[in-house]
Amino acid sequence: MEIIETVTRSPLFGVFLTLLAYIIGTYINKKTGKVYLNNLLIAYIIVIGTLLIFKIPVENYNNGANIITSCLGPVTAVLAISIYNQRKKVKENLLPIIIGTLAGSITSIGSVIVLAKLFGLDWPTTASVIPKSVTTAIALAISDSLGGYIAITAICVVITGCSGNILSPYLIKLFRFTDPVAEGLAIGTASHALGTSKAIELGEIQGAFSSIAITFAGLITVVITLLMVI
Template sequence: MIEAVTTSPLFGIVLCIGTFQIGRWVQKKTGLTLANPLVIAILLCIGVLLIFDIPYEDFAIGGDIVNMMLGPATAVLALNIYNQYAVLKRHFVPVLVGCTAGSLFSLASVLLLCRLFRLDEAVTAALLPKSCTTPIAVGIAESHGGIAAITMVAVLVTGFIGAVCAPLFAKLMHVTEPVAEGLAIGACSHALGTTKAAELGEVQGAMSGIAIGVCGLITVVAALFL
């Protein structure tokens, strides 16, 4: 009976959605930045699989369906850019320069550190796009022979750090301009950071969303030359 349930695609889908909703509830109740819904969902999913000794392959039947939706979800970012067209037009040069600088610095710093610690090419390729949103990052990593699992973890850790530390970094660097703050968060910590940017203000959230799409495009192009 249990095997019939866990091998159904609905099991993975319901577990992903259910744990994420629990994460949202915990964050809403606690108000803690550390209580990130995605991180809570991941930990709960791992806990369920371990406690009930459910093979990852069974979970992946439905989990892969959820994962498949990452691509369309990323494409929807274009809608956010369109909705904020007036803001983008007004700040086009700062957006382009800021996103280019953020993307190139991210790639260069990761490449430098990987060379410094003598990591192999597969790991290096997996870590390079860590500041992009997951579908774009995985696509870049796989096209360069990187390990997708490492890329996903790197993206998650980067986003989580950005979501937690963004307000502190903005305060330390005396960044008070909403446009600059939003661009910085989106360029460094993609979707997870954008959730925090949206809490800081409407403009910050919008600019962070724009930065995700623009930085993704810049990183894709830049990665061709690495």
């Protein structure tokens, strides 16, 4: 047992387990071609399952996993490429971008408040869920300014992003969206960068507009919640 403790404490363990889970998840997803066998979901199950079965403390996993998380900054930054490649289409669609992300962000905040009331949640918990559709860094700052619990916000951001990543291909069909611009903006506004990784798989235009939506929805949500505090 001591060997397990020593090995898992090495930063290489967290990196290895994450890579392995990703490779297996992606392999199963590609091999079966089933949307519901989402690679992210499979990877979560593999990592969490491994940690629980072998009683490995999540702190040990994080020694290496933190290295991968710190790459999230660069990964978000290079989304600029997909926006730049679609710059002509972006320029043509400036108004739909603004109106779409504004309407979406208002819906996101409003629906959380209404649903939280229906479910009888207290204000700090409600405040923690409000910024769930924006990228983690913005969401945590908003939750804090509204008096929410940062830990709950972090989880809600992941739940929302993950469900956007899994469900967006279905939602596009359900709502009969055929315009890649609308698809991309909907994915990015509803489920930030995690959904965007699916948008990139769907197509270059979807990826670009989903990336733009992250920025717009983030900024708009900051402004709306600022007004709520005042």
